[in-house]
Amino acid sequence: MASRKGRSLLAVLAIVALAGCGTAAGEGPDAPGSQIRYIVPFSSGGGTDTAARETARTLTEAGIARGDIYVENLPGAGGLVGIQTLTRQGDDNTLMQWVDVLAPLYREGAPVGLDDLRPVAQLATSPMVVVTGADSRLRTFRDLLDGMAAGEVTFGLSSTLQSKEPSKWKEVAEARGIDPAGLNFVPSEGVSQVIPDVVSERIDVALVVPTLARSYLNKGELRALAITADERLGSLPDVPTLREQGVSTSYYRAQGVIMSADASDQAVDYWAEALREVSRSEEWEQYAEKNGLLVQYKGPEEYAEWLRTEGATFGRYLRERD
Missing domain, CATH: 3.40.190.10 (Periplasmic binding protein-like II)
Structure with missing residues (x-):
């Protein structure tokens, strides 16, 4: 795992011991690796950070996945610092919380694009x-x-x-x-x-x-x-x-998870299924209801298509604005 010098490691979710039965903690399949880095490209305390921490907690406490999940905030440049870290260092055990359509991918001359990333799953949407x-x-x-x-x-x-x-x-x-x-x-x-x-x-x-x-x-x-x-x-x-x-428009910010383009098909499939289980869990349902989220799971292909469509619309807005 890369050095975290100058960064804030704001949460550590401990490994869950093997115990119990049914859906008890620890009975989920092993993650591709035992150390899972979960990047949030924004500061702590916001809606994206909160969603990431709830996702990580549910993965472990509901026994959906086994392993140490480290939630790490890497804010800066509207999310670009975190995104570039993911594209440079991401592997089968690096996740990133993704919200809506992030501007750094669609600015003129952007150093990264959607092709540098692999959408894994959408968990929910949030109105404003x-x-x-x-x-x-x-x-x-x-x-x-x-x-x-x-x-x-x-x-x-x-x-x-x-x-x-x-x-x-x-x-x-x-x-x-x-x-x-x-x-x-x-x-x-x-x-x-x-x-x-x-x-x-x-x-x-x-x-x-x-x-x-x-x-x-x-x-x-x-x-x-x-x-x-x-x-x-x-x-x-x-x-x-x-x-x-009288305003015929709406606005939802999708909360999802992405990985680096270097992640393997097997890892994407693993995390997509794990996140599907998160979306079906009682813990996530309670979190969503309490926080005004609408549970709406999308798998890798459907989520990628949503990001492409929304990104194209947003890209046109940026070009018109410039």
Whole structure:
């Protein structure tokens, strides 16, 4: 395993002893190797990091796979640091948590592309919550649309201007006949910066995954204006969808797992089946319900096709923007 100097090894999931019966811990088949490196290309504490840690925990505690799983955060450059580490060092025992379609693959002159990676499985999708500060002048989604039309709203981004969030705000604007050229985006280094900026009203509005939004909503520090799902979430039943407010679009961020292009077919098959079992487990179902995720498994081919399709659309947006 490569040196971790300068990196933060933020979680170690210990090997599960052989014991019990049925689906008890330790009865799953051995992983291709006993040491499994699980990379998260973002800082700890966000939705992608949380999903990776829950996946790793379920793999071991539900007895789906045996081995030491080390969850390692490698943030930087919108995910590029982690992605390049995977492409350089990845093997049959290196996994990476993947969310949605990551911009570093689709920028002009990108050093890596989807062909350098092997999609393994999608585990779930997550809609986003449109949030504003509790004392914001934007009391309703109609207020937000009016502010967008007047060019008076600042949109916080959890990444750069070349991320997918601006493309979704562009869709919202165009759906209501608003010129997207007037949208004012404020990029950041992550959602840990965006939420405090919205709470303090340094920015007006942002898209946040339900698991992170809920605690701030419960404390009365944020107000939810809409959910980007096709239907209301059971965990946020009072938050209307975009469609209920006249915007015919939706936005889901898929959570999945990828490997390096150097991974063998046998390893991809192994981890795809292991992750299928994770998606069917009671542990994952409870996690998804609690965190506003929709369980939706896709195997290697289906997940790869989704990434190609979404990536092509996002790539066109980046080219048009440039």
